[in-house]
Amino acid sequence: MMHTFTIKNFKLFEELELSGLERITLLGGPNNIGKSTFLEAVYLNHDINNPLMFTQHLGFRGIVAFKVTAESLFAPLFHDFDTGRAIHLEAEAAKGAFGLQIRESGASGRRTAEITSSGELHNTAIGGAASQESLSGTAFEVEYYRNGKKVNTADAGMTREKDGTARVFLNLRETSEVPRTPTAAYIGTRSGSEPATDAERFGDLELEGKSESFLEALRIIYPGIRSIATIATVKVGAMLYADVGLDRKIPLSLLGDGTNRIAQIALAMGRAHGGVLLVDDIDSGLHHSVLPKIWEWLASATKLFDCQVIATTHSYECIRAAKEGLPPQLWNEFAYFRLDRENDTITSTRYSADNLGDAIDRDWEVR
Numbered sequence: 363m364m365h366t367f368t369i370k371n372f373k374l375f376e377e378l379e380l381s382g383l384e385r386i387t388l389l390g391g392p393n394n395i396g397k398s399t400f401l402e403a404v405y406l407n408h409d410i411n412n413p414l415m416f417t418q419h420l421g422f423r424g425i426v427a428f429k430v431t432a433e434s435l436f437a438p439l440f441h442d443f444d445t446g447r448a449i450h451l452e453a454e455a456a457k458g459a460f461g462l463q464i465r466e467s468g469a470s471g472r473r474t475a476e477i478t479s480s481g482e483l484h485n486t487a488i489g490g491a492a493s494q495e496s497l498s499g500t501a502f503e504v505e506y507y508r509n510g511k512k513v514n515t516a517d518a519g520m521t522r523e524k525d526g527t528a529r530v531f532l533n534l535r536e537t538s539e540v541p542r543t544p545t546a547a548y549i550g551t552r553s554g555s556e557p558a559t560d561a562e563r564f565g566d567l568e569l570e571g572k573s574e575s576f577l578e579a580l581r582i583i584y585p586g587i588r589s590i591a592t593i594a595t596v597k598v599g600a601m602l603y604a605d606v607g608l609d610r611k612i613p614l615s616l617l618g619d620g621t622n623r624i625a626q627i628a629l630a631m632g633r634a635h636g637g638v639l640l641v642d643d644i645d646s647g648l649h650h651s652v653l654p655k656i657w658e659w660l661a662s663a664t665k666l667f668d669c670q671v672i673a674t675t676h677s678y679e680c681i682r683a684a685k686e687g688l689p690p691q692l693w694n695e696f697a698y699f700r701l702d703r704e705n706d707t708i709t710s711t712r713y714s715a716d717n718l719g720d721a722i723d724r725d726w727e728v729r
Contacts, residue, residue: 365384372441380710395708504516544637563629582656584621643674681698694714700729
């Protein structure tokens, strides 16, 4: 579990360190202050062996198609779009520190024949047809660190095949030393779901004997749910269906935005087993009256799956519900950070559960 996370030259942040992260951490602050960006930085630091590490953040923000250029693909990751200043990310955890640096290498791009791991843009969340512009000058080095010591380097960038398809590549120089990090899962405000994938993830929970936690979460929103089942048909394939007391089961996806939002979070919790679950605007689509119960369930689920949750919100009701819903014995495992801006610098203020309760009682502005 992370207790400190440091960012340098990533997107909005020239430099930011949050120290005192807990098992359940909530981030608040005004718009365009970097709450979502912080989650993206944490995810990037965990998704280190994926060639699409450079593009996932676009899908998280609902960007589904764009013209593929060095400016549109890589530069947005760097503070002020300055690819000449290296990105530095580092997580400090109980079992040690792990991090990475991404820097422009100045080398020429690799050819397809040299790619050992690749991702086609039209198969990802960002999709879209590639432009015909040459990307031969797009090349970066990714350096991996463990406890402050560099353990490997990868060459990264883009190349284009003869048919015009753009590919992202990430080639480790030392294949015998593959960097490992805890698992991370990300739920964005625009994250959709694929019925077949949801069915597979529910199946994993059933095999592990943890599907009851999923049902508990759904019943907070829809108490009438009796059971959930995976049903595969010839016409639509595998989907999750709910028994709500009608003559036939109905697709879970038809039960409303709130039910599907908590379903996404609960399924992602299983994917984050032993790692971290990142949730942007955690209360999106949820009525304020259910939020204390959501936080109570979340606390028990983090124990069941041995994972950490870092979430964001704009809502005072969500902040207050966290204090109300979390069991008192877990208050020492909760922290709230308010991000703010002083001149051109992003700053943070940390609140423990007790501090947050005092601020709420005094009606202080903590969003």
